[in-house]
Amino acid sequence: DQQVKQNSPSLSVQEGRISILNCDYTNSMFDYFLWYKKYPAEGPTFLISISSIKDKNEDGRFTVFLNKSAKHLSLHIVPSQPGDSAVYFCAARRVSGSARQLTFGSGTQLTVLP
């Protein structure tokens, strides 16, 4: 049962253009969403997050949008840079008692072409 889905395994974008990475979820109990970036042979690095009470959060070139009714979130990167080439994981958090665990999507490989 894949509760967090990233349906695009890969995405290629020209440098300077916008990258849009998408993520869908099924569990309405998720209350917090995060994006992580991962380079080869490294651990995932936190990028940006959004609470379920908001619909947008912006941090520099990165903006995350949340559409709760559609159970959909997206990460926009503009302008895209070659250094942004990495695997991007969407994650969702559900608080159950004292446990806070993240459920990850399968990732999208972003390639930014110079």
Next chain:
Amino acid sequence: NAGVMQNPRHLVRRRGQEARLRCSPMKGHSHVYWYRQLPEEGLKFMVYLQKENIIDESGMPKERFSAEFPKEGPSILRIQQVVRGDSAAYFCASRDSGANVLTFGAGSRLTVL
């Protein structure tokens, strides 16, 4: 302020041997998570521990896998009698109480021959 430290970074084992993966959380973090990434797949939750307690092990296989986070020392993920299907990258993450964000280590890549 060192991040989450995992060792070994690479571990090769033959079928039937034991694998022990260590994780030292960030200083001050008392919550530790283990995730596994199989080839071509995303990160799958395995276990969540606080000092000396397993909080949630719903993602851990029932047999051969165990985890601990003792009062002193690193968290240990132990895999007994490894099989080829255990070959994966194992990531540890930690957080502070009340924090939403997990900080990940660089991972331990296990190869079972």
